Every structure is written in structure tokens, then in C-alpha cells.
Amino acid sequence: MQKMETETGEKDRKQGGLSGWLRLAAGLALIWTMAYVILPWGSRLPVIAPIMQAIEDSDIDAGAYWYTQSEETAIAQMYVRHAIDSRKD
């Protein structure tokens, strides 16, 4: 990532003004639409609904990006390790 330290920050200063604020408002509106309209609508689609339900029922954080952020992983590895250790064959 170092090379961008020299590249960024110079040419993006000409932003701002009314058009800048309008574009910012449009971007925020887009995020709002996605969070409150598109994704909730998607959650109700027959293909997606059962999985979303399973996620909500188990209160899973689908955005966790590392195993230590997931409580389920801690339980899973304990279960799996025990199952492997207690193998009789």
C-alpha cells in the first residue's frame, strides 16, 4: 500500500461546493435505499428467506471476518476436536 501514499491526496482536493454536498447526499440516499429497501426486500425472496431466517434465529454475525470473532467457531472446534480425539478406530 505504500505507493499510494505518494499518489493520493493531491488531485482530489478540487471537490466540495454545492455539487459535492449533493453527491454526498445522493450517496447517503443510496446507502439508505440499500439498507432499508433493497436488502430487506431481498430477504423475503423464497430463495433467500430460509437462510436469512436461520442467520437471525441463531444471531450469527455474517460479517465476522476472522475465526476469533465467531463464538460458533469456538464451540465448533471444541466439538470437532473432541469427536476426532474420541475416535475408536
Place this chain on the structure above:
Amino acid sequence: MANQATTADNEEIVRDVGKWEWSELFKKEDWLAIWLGFIILIVGVLIFLPRPPADLDAKLAKASATLKAEDARAPFHTIEWHQANDAKTGVRASKEPHGKTLAKWLSRPAKWTANPMQALYLSESKAAEIRENAAAAFAQAKERTGAALANAETAQTAAAASGFQNTELNKVAEAAIKEWRDTRKNESSAKSKAETKAYNKIPYLIGIMIIFMLFFTPGAKLMGKDTALFMKGFIFVFLLAIAAEVIGGQTTLRSYGFGPLIWAILGGMLIANTLGTPRFIQEGAQTEYFIKTGLVLLGAEILFGKILAIGQAGIFVAWAVTPTVLVLTYIFGQRVLKMESKTLNITVSSDMCVCGVSAAIATAAACRATKEELTIALGMSMLFTAVMMIALPSLIVALGMHPVLGGAWIGGTIDSTGAVVAAGAFLGEVGMFVAATIKMIQNVMIGVIAFAVAVYWCAKVDCTPGQQVSKMEIWYRFPKFVLGFILASVIFSLMFESMGARGTALLDHGVLRGFTRICREWFFIFAFASIGLTSNFREMAKHFKGGKPVILYVCGQSLNLLLTLLAAYIMFFVVFPGVTESLMN
């Protein structure tokens, strides 16, 4: 120490050249990240290791003895087995008073559904309302659990009366125990709602902002930054991080896996590319400083002993297929797609086949990819992860695939841990356990990959064609923070293994999950807010020319899906069918 070099396309690159100065140890962010990371790790060790939960050894020994005895007694997991397992899992240093205090201070905004203010503040009256609404459901869930337990006890007693030799009675007991476990889970969820407490996170967030600002400022000064500007900029970065945490905590977005990191980047980019990022904010938006400190902490969470969790079958699925796909995807990107940027190629390849966000961060930092390249890799990973999290379990269920095979397939191919758990949960408990464990083993691999990429880049990529690079030159160019990352991993892996069962309670569920992981999550979100604030849409669009990153991701992921499925089938059903049998029992 740092000098400018020119590449074939005349792009300016700040690169380490063959010269070592001792002052680098306290002036370069790589070294500062190591020192800061190790300060946090040492503080964590000093807080948690001397203060174990009361009767830790006795509790662990008792639980282990019960587990062993019950395994010998019955061909299925009995009620006593589950109770002992719960007791063993529940012994955690993070649940001690000092762990709770740390969690309170370091906690991020809460999740919410309709009112974003609830991410930061919940009044006593609202909490009382939630408690009141949940009370009836909790009482009902409690009653159901009691009835299910009584039923399970009756069924287990009947099975025990026949010496666990009657297959039918065993099956009935097993089903009754499973039902009890399910009702217990529902009870626990209802309980947390029925015990909702009022909170105000704002004072703690202000406190933690000041603490982190003071933590990072001396290093920024040593690096030659304007201290006052850095502090002002840091406050802005922190506020953007909080806004991203609030957005990412919304229930629907959270369920899709669109967590705070992506909102930090998008929010920052939105500001940078509409209003523009003022200089004082740019001074505080020190992406590399935050990301490398976070990566040193991530190193401590790479515990090599974990790769043995599911035996040789899991190691093969996660550790043989993944590097194969990584190398083949990278070669495909260079030779077939002819991608202009090798750093983008390796970052996308790594996040696609190793573990998404964390792999992208570690690889991008190891090969010095641009911020825009990292953002592209993360954006694609999150979008494809959301799609695969829904499509893959649906396909597995539709095909009637075995849960162990399906779980291994999910664990080896879906990028992020949370999405793997979510998709695995759709296959049932065993499927989820296998998926999560395979993903965990794959997570551990990122240490090796980051190190290999850093060495390969220093020795082969960052040099002119035909240039022979000496060992010392490799050392000069090597991103030094990787040393801290690897060292933290080695030290904590050795500590974890030497501590036996205490390691899980004190290190994993104390030092790491109770302290350093939370700090690391904060540092990454600062880094991602900084990336957004200093990124340029136009720069990013250049990389999308011809849709090459998307083609790379799709082709690489297709190969990953095929090879992982094949490897999982061979390992769990041909070479080690006993492992599958044990998991199903």
C-alpha cells in the same frame, strides 16, 4: 532509507533500498507497529494470565473426566456429556470481572433494527419495554426446555437400562437430547432479550477514542507527522469508524455480511470523492500505521495448533487445495488475463481462496498493494461472499449432500468466517461445525501466505528483469511488520500448546478474544476509514478496465469450488471415513 524508484510504467513508488539505519526501529511504521502491537499483547498477558477463573484446573479436569466417562458409557452424546461440555466451554477468563470491565470499555456500537440510536444508547424505559415484551416468551421457552430435559432424561434412562445396546432406544434418546439442546438454545436467545439492560456507550467511546489517540500519537510524531494535525485527523477517523459501526450493526446488513469495514471504506470514499478530504484528516488517516499494528495483533490469533482440530482430512482440504488454487489463480491472472498489476492479482487471488477480508489485508500489506487495489479485493469478496452464503447451502441441501461434505465445501470456499458459519448453520449442527472448523484451519494459513508473498515480492517481483537479489537486499526490502506478525503467531502458538486446556480458557478466551482481538478490530476499522478517506474513484476505475478482477475472482473461485469438493470427498469419504463417522456420532 527510502528512495524513489521508477518502474516500467513510470509510476512513482516509494521503496526501501539497500541501506539499513538503526533509526528505522523507531521511525518507520513497520517497526512502530511491532512495538505497539507487542505492548498490547504484553498488557493482555499481564492482565489475564495472573488472574485465572476460580478453580480453573479443577473445573476443567472434572469436565474432561465426565466427557471421557460418558464417551465410554454411551454411543451418543448423553445429557451429562453436553452439560460437561457446556461447563468446559463456559470457563473463560473473559467472563471474570476484569474481562467484563475491558469488554465494557472496548465495546463497539450495538446491533439495531429500526432505530440507529440504539447502537449507542438504550434508555431504561425502552430496556424495560423490551424486557416486558420478552418476559412471556422467555417463561415459555424456559418451560419448554424443562419439559424437553425431562423427556430426554426419561429416554436416556430407558436407553441406559438396556446398556445402550438397543439401537431403537438409543435413537429415541438421541433425538430427545437434540430437542432439549434446541429448546435450550432458544431459551438462551429469549433470556438475553428478557434481561436487556439500559446502556449508554457514548462516554466509553469518547474514552476509548482518547486512549487510542494517545496510543498512536507518539509513533506518529516519531514518523515526522504534525502531532496536532494527526490528533485532529484521528478524531475524524474515529467518528467515521463509529458511523460505519452503526451502519454495519443494522440487523439486515449484518445478516448479509455487509459489516462495518465496507461501510468505513464506502463512507470515507464518499467524503473524499464528493467534498474532498481536508489535509488535517489526511494527516490522521494513517492507513498503514493502523493496519500493520492490527496485523501484528492478528498474528497472535494465528495459533498453529488449531490446524489439527479436524485431523489430517481437514489439513489436506484447507492446506493443500488453498495454496494450489492461490498459485494457479495468480498464474492465470498474469498469463491469461495479463493483469497489469501483480499486487492486485495476488491480493484478489488470496482473498478469494484463503479467507476474504483478513487475507486481503495481510497479503496487500505484504506485497504493498495500493489502497484502491485492497478496496477492490474487499468489495468483490464481500459481494461474492453474500451471494455464495445463500447459493451454496441452497445447492447443497437441494442435492441432498452429506452435511460433512457440504460443511467442508462451504468452509473451504466461502471467504469470511461469519458467512461460513451462516451458510453452515443451514446444513444443521454438524455441517456448521465442520464448515467453521475448516475455515478456522484455513485462517491459520494466512501467516504462511503473508510471509511467502512478502519474500517472493522482495526477491522476484520488486526488481528489474534479470536482477539477482542478494539476501541482504531481501532483508532491506522486506516489510518488517511481517516479522512481528510471525513472531506473535509463534510465541502465542507455543504458549497455547504448552498451557494445555488452560490455554483455551486463559489465552484464547482471555488475552485474545477478551482484549487484543477487540483492539485489532478497532485498528482495522480505523485503517479502512483511512483507506476510504484517501482513495480515489478514478484510480479504482482504472483497475476495472476489461473487468479483469471480476473474471479473475470468478474463474479462481470456480476452480476453488471444484478442487475443494473433490478434496473433501476424497478425504472425508475415501481416505478417512472414520472421521466422518465420528463427526456424525
